[in-house]
Amino acid sequence: MVLDPGSDSYRHLTEEHVDHRFKGLPPDAAGLTVGELAAQRRNLFTGGFTTPVLALSAERLEHNLRLMETYAARHGLAFAPHGKTSMAPQLFRRQIEHGAWGITLAVPHQARVARAFGVRRIFLANEVVDAAALRWVSGELDADPDFRFVCYVDSVRGVELMDAALAGSDRPVDVVIELAAGEGARTGVRTEAECAAVADAVAGARRLRLAGVAGYEGEVPDADPERVRAWLRRLVALAVDFDKAGRFAGLDGIVVSAGGSAWFDAVADVFAEIPELSAPVLKLLRSGAYVSHDDGHYSAVTPFNRVPEEGALEPAFRLWTQIVSRPSADQAFANAGKRDAAYDLDLPFAQVVRRDGAERPATGVSVVSLSDQHAWLRTTPEADLEVGDWLGLGLSHPCTSFDKWVLIPVTEPDGTVVDYIRTFF
Amino acid sequence: MVLDPGSDSYRHLTEEHVDHRFKGLPPDAAGLTVGELAAQRRNLFTGGFTTPVLALSAERLEHNLRLMETYAARHGLAFAPHGKTSMAPQLFRRQIEHGAWGITLAVPHQARVARAFGVRRIFLANEVVDAAALRWVSGELDADPDFRFVCYVDSVRGVELMDAALAGSDRPVDVVIELAAGEGARTGVRTEAECAAVADAVAGARRLRLAGVAGYEGEVPDADPERVRAWLRRLVALAVDFDKAGRFAGLDGIVVSAGGSAWFDAVADVFAEIPELSAPVLKLLRSGAYVSHDDGHYSAVTPFNRVPEEGALEPAFRLWTQIVSRPSADQAFANAGKRDAAYDLDLPFAQVVRRDGAERPATGVSVVSLSDQHAWLRTTPEADLEVGDWLGLGLSHPCTSFDKWVLIPVTEPDGTVVDYIRTFF
Numbered sequence: 001m002v003l004d005p006g007s008d009s010y011r012h013l014t015e016e017h018v019d020h021r022f023k024g025l026p027p028d029a030a031g032l033t034v035g036e037l038a039a040q041r042r043n044l045f046t047g048g049f050t051t052p053v054l055a056l057s058a059e060r061l062e063h064n065l066r067l068m069e070t071y072a073a074r075h076g077l078a079f080a081p082h083g084k085t086s087m088a089p090q091l092f093r094r095q096i097e098h099g100a101w102g103i104t105l106a107v108p109h110q111a112r113v114a115r116a117f118g119v120r121r122i123f124l125a126n127e128v129v130d131a132a133a134l135r136w137v138s139g140e141l142d143a144d145p146d147f148r149f150v151c152y153v154d155s156v157r158g159v160e161l162m163d164a165a166l167a168g169s170d171r172p173v174d175v176v177i178e179l180a181a182g183e184g185a186r187t188g189v190r191t192e193a194e195c196a197a198v199a200d201a202v203a204g205a206r207r208l209r210l211a212g213v214a215g216y217e218g219e220v221p222d223a224d225p226e227r228v229r230a231w232l233r234r235l236v237a238l239a240v241d242f243d244k245a246g247r248f249a250g251l252d253g254i255v256v257s258a259g260g261s262a263w264f265d266a267v268a269d270v271f272a273e274i275p276e277l278s279a280p281v282l283k284l285l286r287s288g289a290y291v292s293h294d295d296g297h298y299s300a301v302t303p304f305n306r307v308p309e310e311g312a313l314e315p316a317f318r319l320w321t322q323i324v325s326r327p328s329a330d331q332a333f334a335n336a337g338k339r340d341a342a343y344d345l346d347l348p349f350a351q352v353v354r355r356d357g358a359e360r361p362a363t364g365v366s367v368v369s370l371s372d373q374h375a376w377l378r379t380t381p382e383a384d385l386e387v388g389d390w391l392g393l394g395l396s397h398p399c400t401s402f403d404k405w406v407l408i409p410v411t412e413p414d415g416t417v418v419d420y421i422r423t424f425f
Numbered sequence: 426m427v428l429d430p431g432s433d434s435y436r437h438l439t440e441e442h443v444d445h446r447f448k449g450l451p452p453d454a455a456g457l458t459v460g461e462l463a464a465q466r467r468n469l470f471t472g473g474f475t476t477p478v479l480a481l482s483a484e485r486l487e488h489n490l491r492l493m494e495t496y497a498a499r500h501g502l503a504f505a506p507h508g509k510t511s512m513a514p515q516l517f518r519r520q521i522e523h524g525a526w527g528i529t530l531a532v533p534h535q536a537r538v539a540r541a542f543g544v545r546r547i548f549l550a551n552e553v554v555d556a557a558a559l560r561w562v563s564g565e566l567d568a569d570p571d572f573r574f575v576c577y578v579d580s581v582r583g584v585e586l587m588d589a590a591l592a593g594s595d596r597p598v599d600v601v602i603e604l605a606a607g608e609g610a611r612t613g614v615r616t617e618a619e620c621a622a623v624a625d626a627v628a629g630a631r632r633l634r635l636a637g638v639a640g641y642e643g644e645v646p647d648a649d650p651e652r653v654r655a656w657l658r659r660l661v662a663l664a665v666d667f668d669k670a671g672r673f674a675g676l677d678g679i680v681v682s683a684g685g686s687a688w689f690d691a692v693a694d695v696f697a698e699i700p701e702l703s704a705p706v707l708k709l710l711r712s713g714a715y716v717s718h719d720d721g722h723y724s725a726v727t728p729f730n731r732v733p734e735e736g737a738l739e740p741a742f743r744l745w746t747q748i749v750s751r752p753s754a755d756q757a758f759a760n761a762g763k764r765d766a767a768y769d770l771d772l773p774f775a776q777v778v779r780r781d782g783a784e785r786p787a788t789g790v791s792v793v794s795l796s797d798q799h800a801w802l803r804t805t806p807e808a809d810l811e812v813g814d815w816l817g818l819g820l821s822h823p824c825t826s827f828d829k830w831v832l833i834p835v836t837e838p839d840g841t842v843v844d845y846i847r848t849f850f
Contacts, residue, residue: 020541021849023534027561050533050558084764084798106798107760108475109448116445126760126798127749129813133475136452154750157812180752186799187750187758324552325579325612327605333612335532335551339509339828339850344763372824373509373531373551374611387582388554399797403764404828404850424446425764425829 001146002096007118010093013422014038022407024053034407034420044320044415045354051322051390052336054401055411056292058418060316061091067311068290069098074310075268080104080123082260082288086402088423089117091291102148104286108133111149113424115140123257124151125214125286127178127187129158131165138169138207150211150255152178154189159201159208166207174211175202176255177242179235181219188215195238199247210247212255212282213239217263225306228263232270243277257284265303289398292316296346296396317401319348319393321375326387332365334375334391340404343370346396350377354390362391426571427521432543435518438847439463447832449478459832459845469745469840470779476747476815477761479826480836481717483843485741486516492736493715494523499735500693505529505548507685507713511827513848514542516716527573529711533558536574538849540565548682549576550639550711552603552612554583556590563594563632575636575680577603579614584626584633591632599636600627601680602667604660606644613640620663624672635672637680637707638664642688650731653688657695668702682709690728714823717741721771721821742826744773744818746800751812757790759800759816765829768795771821775802779815787816 014035018025026048029037042048044055072079078101083092092103092114102121105111108130111122128134128151140147153159153175166173177195180188189195195213202210215235217228239256248254254277259267264287271283289298293313304312319341321334341348347370350362364383369376375393379385395401402408403425410419439460443450451473454462467473469480497504503526508517517528517539527546530536533555536547553559553576565572578584578600591598602620605613614620620638627635640660642653664681673679679702684692689712696708714723718738729737744766746759766773772795775787789808794801800818804810820826827833828850835844 020534020537023532023850026557027537027564028557048557050555050561052532107448107477109445112445112452127812129749130475130747130760132451132453132473136475139452154752155812157751158749161813183753184756186796186801188752190752322555324554324583326582327579327613327615328608331609335555338769338825343769371611376611387552387580388586400763406850425448425831 002100002102002119002121003093004118004120009117010090013090024049024051024409025407026050038417038419041416041418044409044411044417045357045390047417049409051320052340053409054317054319054340054405055409056421057316057318058410058412060314061291061410064290064293064313064316065094065098067313068287071310072285073099075272077268077271077283077285079285080121081291082125082286083114084110085288085399086291086423087113087425088402088421089113090421092117092119095291101282101284104288108136112136120144120146121148123284123286124149125216127152127154127158129161134162134165137173138166141171141173142169148174150174150176152176152187152214153198153202154178154187156198156201159198159205163205163207169207172207172209175208176212176214176257177210177238179213179215179238181215181217181231182221184221185219186216192238192241199242203247211251212248212257213242214255214257216260217258217266218260223263225266228266229270232258232266236270236274240275240277248278251279253282254279255282255284257286259285259287261287261289261298262301263303265307292398292401294396294398294401295349295394298398315394317395317398318351319395321391321393323385323387323389323391326385330379332377332379332385334377335373336375336393337370337373339372341370341375341393342395342397342400344397344400348375348393348395350391351394352392353385354392365391367393427525427527427544427546428518429543429545434542435515438515449474449476449834450832451475463842463844466841466843469834469836469842470782470815472842474834476745477765479742479744479765479830479833481833481846482741482743483835483837485739486716486835489715489718489738489741490519490523492738493712496735497710498524500697502693502696502708502710504710505546506716507550507711508539509535510713510824511716511848512538512850513827513846514538515846517542517544520716526707526709529713533561537561545569545571546573548709548711549574550641552577552579552583554586559587559590562598563591566596566598567594573599575599575601577601577612577639578623578627579603579612581623581626584623584630588630588632594632597632597634600633601637601639601682602635602663604638604640604663606641606656607646609646610644611641617663617666624667628672636676637673637682638667639680639682641685642683642692643685648688650691653691654695657683657691661695661699664702665700673703676704678707679704680707680709682711684710684712686712686714686723687726688728690732717823717826719821719823719826720774720819723823740819742820742823743776744820746816746818748810748812748814748816751810754806755804757802757804757810759802760798761800761818762795762798764797766795766800766818767820767822767825769822769825773800773818773820775816776819777817778810779817790816792818
């Protein structure tokens with residue numbers, strides 16, 4: 001089982017007390033447990049929640065979980081959704097229940113969170129040379145025979161540091177060679193010759209085992225469908241060459257992994273061409289942003305725009321703010337800012353206005369800037385906006401939205417809050 | 426007393442268990458309480474901490490706390506440092522111990538955190554029209570006769586919404602009229618005539634009391650010393666006019682408040698000119714960024730650059746990261762990104778490299794971009810940087826640094842960790 005059935009961490013989440021740690025939650029719910037509050041099925045708009053408050057749509061979340069499960073299955077891909085997006089173990093669990101092979105993470109701290117919630121397959125899509133973190137990994141591997149951990153290597157020195165830090169481990173750590181997405185791209189080995197040198201170093205390391213190859217096509221310079229496919233073919237060719245050279249001898253599976261949230265159609269296409277190797281190939285897709293999707297960057301770059309016949313993700317977040325100031329005909333200010341909304345790729349999008357229980361489009365309202373705790377709004381003459389109105393904002397970039405909220409209400413279309421999602425950043 | 430002596434929330438912080446919630450902390454400390462870990466006085470570099478990890482210098486923090494205490498006292502200012510910067514009750518307590526009148530906050534959720542830690546004087550430098558939040562404020566006021574709460578109003582409609590939400594309160598809520606810093610500036614009433622209209626509305630509200638005037642000179646358009654002083658004189662004149670008109674009759678103190686972290690020298694100068702009014706004037710300065718200061722934006726804009734004879738703040742943060750990849754002669758990657766470092770005003774600054782216990786300047790290394798979990802480094806030929814090195818980064822903008830860390834080690838110069846600061850965002 002991918003999830004340890006003995007983990008009672010999920011139950012502990014429902015037993016946490018609602019208090020000052022959780023912004024947006026009803027002050028008059030203080031003293032209740034999160035589970036008790038969820039059982040009350042309060043309404044987000046009338047149940048005492050304070051603004052700003054981020055809400056996650058229950059049905060859109062479920063839609064997105066199903067869609068990527070279906071997509072991965074249809075294309076013969078194993079799926080290890082990137083957990084760094086949400087850092088929400090309740091979502092990790094649902095991703096696993098929706099067929100995920102395991103969870104991808106970016107740094108050892110994130111792996112600690114997943115392990116605390118019983119996740120038994122972790123793909124750490126990054127180099128790790130931190131001795132203290134590696135000792136922890138080694139301890140987890142030794143303590144749980146069902147725990148599978150794979151991480152990147154991209155340098156001989158990194159391999160040496162890992163091997164030294166893992167002295168004393170019983171089980172070797174599985175590593176994959178990271179192939180860089182190009183010159184000037186992010187981490188990863190730049191050339192096939194260097195990849196071979198790093199693989200040689202792994203072969204010579206006592207406490208590492210070469211498990212495959214991986215990379216991130218999202219960093220291909222000047223990415224377009226052809227360049228991304230060309231790089232993915234390099235990655236596949238590297239796996240084939242390594243296999244021919246006997247580098248994967250003895251494995252019961254060979255990992256080939258790629259795939260963020262912008263090019264998984266290309267990954268599906270190219271990975272479908274992987275020839276038979278000496279062991280079954282685990283074609284591991286790692287997309288993470290799909291879980292909430294968004295109204296900005298990922299809405300624009302999702303592969304489903306190119307393959308609409310395969311479905312469409314739905315933006316699941318809405319940030320509810322309140323108008324606190326309307327100092328002039330062309331300006332208004334809402335009570336949410338950089339502490340509440342993603343701002344690294346796009347500013348939030350004004351979507352809907354609620355007044356006296358009625359909701360309408362936020363015509364003529366746009367977010368033009370964020371302070372730490374304020375959204376600056378520009379209003380045209382058609383905008384009907386006054387102090388006290390609630391303004392619903394769409395967001396761009398799931399990763400920098402989740403990380404601003406510790407406990408996120410999950411809502412039905414009428415605003416009924418049916419669950420609360422806890423994050424750990 | 427500004428701090429409720431009966432609050433045992435601070436003790437609860439030391440009793441929290443070290444676990445997956447706190448990134449950077451030693452995995453092998455799992456199970457210890459925060460207090461027990463602090464008592465071990467581990468070293469940040471050798472004590473099992475994992476990278477990335479943010480550290481706060483104990484001596485620089487203390488220096489900054491003392492300097493602003495001295496500054497405010499020298500200039501006859503009451504001080505309510507903005508708590509939104511750190512959202513760290515342990516720092517609120519130290520600010521109060523260093524003479525602060527109370528704590529400034531930006532949104533009701535932040536006030537809930539401060540109240541949970543016994544803070545009895547809160548200046549909420551923002552409009553609040555959220556009915557659920559106002560009911561909570563009202564409940565706190567009714568339950569604790571020693572709790573003083575002041576917030577902004579800037580519209581007649583806002584006054585009406587507040588008064589309606591506070592129906593049933595025993596004690597009125599103190600409000601100050603916010604004067605906008607200019608046309609196109611943030612929240613606040615634009616003209617003196619409108620200020621009078623809002624003050625009239627407050628006078629007619631049953632559950633509000635007009636306590637003074639306030640604003641934020643940091644939003645003065647095209648701010649320079651003269652424009653900032655001109656606006657501050659407008660603010661003082663508004664207080665004088667209101668006082669002459671009898672609007673403060675019956676108060677035992679009149680609040681006049683301004684002062685972020687860029688212009689408190691101008692605030693000190695202009696507030697020194699406030700004439701005698703019908704009640705003593707509480708000249709309330711609200712600077713918050715000073716507590717950690719920074720290596721970027723606030724280092725450039727601090728008033729101490731103009732009045733060096735009054736002292737100098739010291740940047741107290743250093744973000745320790747580790748080099749995980751060195752794929753080419755001119756590139757390297759550290760394992761910290763947007764989840765770990767402020768990036769809204771400037772990118773982090775490469776300061777020092779640690780290898781084998783020795784520290785030296787990070788010559789030839791600069792941060793050129795941040796991904797979610799990676800720092801992109803450019804290196805010149807003089808840079809001596811390899812995989813495994815620790816890289817210490819300076820940060821710009823305290824508000825967006827604190828909010829990325831839940832528990833922050835406080836270090837002595839040799840790296841000994843003497844305390845842990847908990848934040849609540």
